Amino acid sequence: MSDVLTHPTTRDEDWRYSDAEYLASTSSDELLHWTEWTVAPGEVKSEYVTLLSGPQARGTVQRTRVHVGKGGRLEVFATLAGGQYQRYELDVTLEEGAHFEFGGVTLGGDVKLQEFVTRVVHAEPNATSNQTVRAVQWGKATGNFLGRIEVVRDAQKTDAAQNFRALLLEKGASANAKPELEIFADDVKCAHGAAIGALDEQALFYLASRGLPPVEARKLMVRAFIADAFVEISDDAMRDQMLEGALAELDQGAL
């Protein structure tokens, strides 16, 4: 339950898949800094995070702690598509009847390492959470999702779901899924699923047989794959923007 108070290394369970070199070269202040948000009871907070490629630091670690009041709703949608090491971490505590919606996409090649780390505490009854993470990696890149769900003793009627799928476009790319469920209440629903695979060759042939060139067919399949993570974005224009922004980072050479 306690924060990592000392400088993290890959020996720490929560940092086991991270970039050791990056951690060693970065100050504790930066790694251990938490941004704090509060969602007032009944309020809705929507955040769209895009950490794309481009001229930026070698890596980034962003950690945000959020307290969601009774009946509040927190929505976070994020794309990690750049950096040598990118880590986006959310620590969310839900009061009664609150909801947390998370959609995350990692997308990268080379030796990029991109990871989402979430901890969701269902601290009171009737709170719900839904997390959907999609990883698309090529080259020797890695996409990770470390998702922890904690349901305290009184948090009856909790409904928590977590789903992670990784699409590896080339041999050599990898993905790690680390779901952790800690449940102390007895009347709850907690679902989690993880799958790692390649593009469906049968589907690609079907699309090609209708006239789609291979790169277009693969791009269409990747679009469908990552769209899962953004399906809960209610604003159509924002959903398109998130989807197109992520797809623009797709290396044509990997398709």
Place this chain on the structure above:
Amino acid sequence: MLEITNLHAEIDGKKILKGLTLSVGAGEVHAIMGPNGAGKSTLAYVLGGRPGYEITEGSVTFAGQDLLAMDPHERAAAGFFLGFQYPVEIPGVSNVQFLREALNAQRKQRGEEPLTGGEFLKLAKEKAGLLKLDMDMLKRPVNVGFSGGEKKRNEMVQMGILDPKFAVLDETDSGLDIDALRVVGEGINAIMRDPAKGVLLITHYQRLLDYVQPDVVHVLAGGRIVKTGGPELALELEEQGYEAVA
């Protein structure tokens, strides 16, 4: 239109087609019938360019071009269509979106202008109506949650939209009830009965041929065409079985 000469093909070292020769002219509908394991689906996949098959001998010429040298999407742009026996489900990819992209990719390859969204929807509506497929189904992900019959009708809607010169239809009749069979048969006639087009129908049964009258019927067994005749051959097969006839 389609000239298949001495075609030999294998998969994982297993020889399936063993010297198949067949020629379909413009304006003709040919049916291929044959027992299970004869190589009917292999023929369809080889013509469509599915990866995994090795062509060890022979040639296929389509409208004067070497079909086997083309990638699957190039075959489509050249006017070749394969109707799948088992249409593939693709979650997350909508029918209309993919068909519009596919059609416009074909048009681009042929040096034609792309269709606008409105023009495409009008075309899709017309063809869905022809096959009595609800337009809402075309907006859903490709074949996901479709019944067997809906998948086959969707194949024919796609054929109508893409408007190919030549279609190989692999057991398009399987999984269809009697009403759907008539709709699909009439759809094939409406889309493909044309002096400039050709069709190769692969089927187990005579019943589709009641609606789509073939000009020529072939019997495929052991990877080769063992008998060729007129429409009466299909009736003969239905009555006496493959063993007696071929």
